[in-house]
C-alpha cells in the first residue's frame with residue numbers, strides 16, 4: 001500500500017489560475033498520469049496539448065508533424081486567440097524543404113559564433129545603461145532604463161541598423177512591445193514604416209554589404225537561390241517582435257524572481273560569472289512562476305498537424321489532428337527534472353522547452369541567452385545591493401502579461 | 411550496444427551505454443550529459459551539439475556533409491580538424507565512441 005501524505009492532486013486539464021505550488025503539484029500529477037490531453041480550443045476546434053517533456057521533444061523532433069495546413073489557410077490555427085495573419089507568413093509556419101533553406105541562411109547569421117562576437121558590445125552597452133542609472137541616482141524603473149534598452153540595441157546591432165537611425169528604429173520596434181500597449185491601428189502604422197525602412201536598408205546592403213545580418217540575408221545564396229525581400233522582411237520582423245519583447249520580459253521577470261528568492265540571489269551573488277548561465281536557464285524555465293502571480297494550466301506554443309497516424313509515447317495521434325505543447329507542463333514535469341516547483345539558479349540538468357526544440361526551435365536562442373546572461377551578470381556585478389523599491393506593475397490586459405514597471409534601488 | 415565516452419573540458423568523463431542507431435547527441439541529451447545542447451534536435455540547424463571526436467575514430471564515420479561542414483563554422487567554440495556535430499554521429503554495434511565536449515556551445 002502506498003502512503004499518501006497529501007491529498008491527490010487534481011489531474012484535470014486545463015485548469016484555472018491557482019497558486020504556483022499547487023500548479024506545480026497538478027502538472028506533476030498530470031504528467032505522471034498521461035502524456036497529453038485533448039481539449040477544445042477557444043478558436044479552431046479540438047487539439048492535443050502535450051504535457052510531458054519527453055513527449056514534447058518526441059513530437060518537436062518528428063517531421064511527420066507540419067504546419068502547412070495553417071499557412072495555406074486550409075485550416076484555422078487551433079489556439080487561445082486568433083493568430084495574426086502576418087505571423088502565418090513567417091518562418092514559423094514553413095515546413096521543409098523551404099523552411100530548411102530559410103532557416104539555415106538565417107541561422108548562420110545569428111549563430112552561436114556570431115553571437116559570441118557580439119558579447120563584448122552587449123557588455124559595454126549594459127554597462128553604459130548602468131552608468132546612466134547610477135548617474136541619475138536611485139530609484140530607477142528597471143524596465144525602462146535597462147531591460148527594454150538592452151535587447152533593442154542588440155537587435156539594431158545584429159541587423160545592422162546604422163547608429164543615426166537607431167532612435168527611429170527603436171520607436172517603430174517598441175510599438176510592437178506589449179508594454180507599449182498601443183492600439184492595433186497605431187501598431188500597424190508603425191510596422192508599415194518599419195517595413196519600408198527595412199526594405200530600403202536591404203537594398204543598400206545588397207549594393208554595399210557589411211558585417212551584419214541584413215547584408216548576409218540580402219546577399220545569401222543557397223546553391224543558386226537568393227532570398228527575396230518578401231522572404232527577408234518577415235525574418236527581420238520575427239526577430240524584432242519575437243526577439244526583443246520576450247527578452248525584455250525575461251530580464252524583468254528574472255530580476256524580480258531573484259528579489260523574491262533572496263536565498264537564490266545570494267547564491268548568484270557569491271559568484272555571478274559562474275552562476276549566471278544556469279540562472280538564466282532557470283529564469284527561462286520558471287521565473288514567470290516566481291513573480292507573485294497565480295498560474296493557469298493552459299497555454300501553448302504554435303501548433304502542428306499530424307500528416308499520418310503517429311504513436312507518441314502510447315497515445316495515438318490521428319492523421320489530421322492538431323497538436324501543440326504547453327511549455328508550462330513540459331517545464332514542470334517531475335519525470336524530467338527534480339523538484340520542478342523550486343527556483344534553483346544552479347540547476348544543472350534543465351531540459352526546459354521555453355525556446356522550443358527541434359526544427360522550429362527559437363531562431364534567436366543564442367542571442368536571447370547571451371543577452372540574458374549579460375543583462376543579469378552586469379547588473380548584479382555592478383550593483384550587488386540591488387533591491388526592489390516599490391510595487392511592480394504588470395499589464396494583465398496583454399497576453400504576455402509584461403512587467404511595465406519594476407522600481408529598483410541600490 | 412555500444413558505449414559513448416563523453417569527456418568534459420574539466421576532465422570529468424561520463425560513459426553511457428547507448429542504443430545503436432541513435433546519435434551521440436541524443437544519447438547525451440537523454441542521459442543528462444552536460445555541454446551538449448542539441449537545440450534543433452538533429453536538424454543541422456543549431457550547432458549546439460559540437461564535439462571533438464577522438465582522432466583515431468575519425469575514419470569510423472563518413473566525412474561531414476556540406477551542411478554539417480557549414481554549421482560547424484557556426485559553433486561557439488572554434489572548430490578543429492576533428493570537430494563534428496554529434497547529432498550526425500550514429501552509434502553502431504560494437505564500436506565505442508570517444509568525444510570531448512567543447513568549453514561552450516552557446
Ligand code: FES
Pocket residue numbers: 435447448449450451452453454455456457458459481495496497498
Ligand atoms: S543538434 Fe542541432 S546541429 Fe546537431
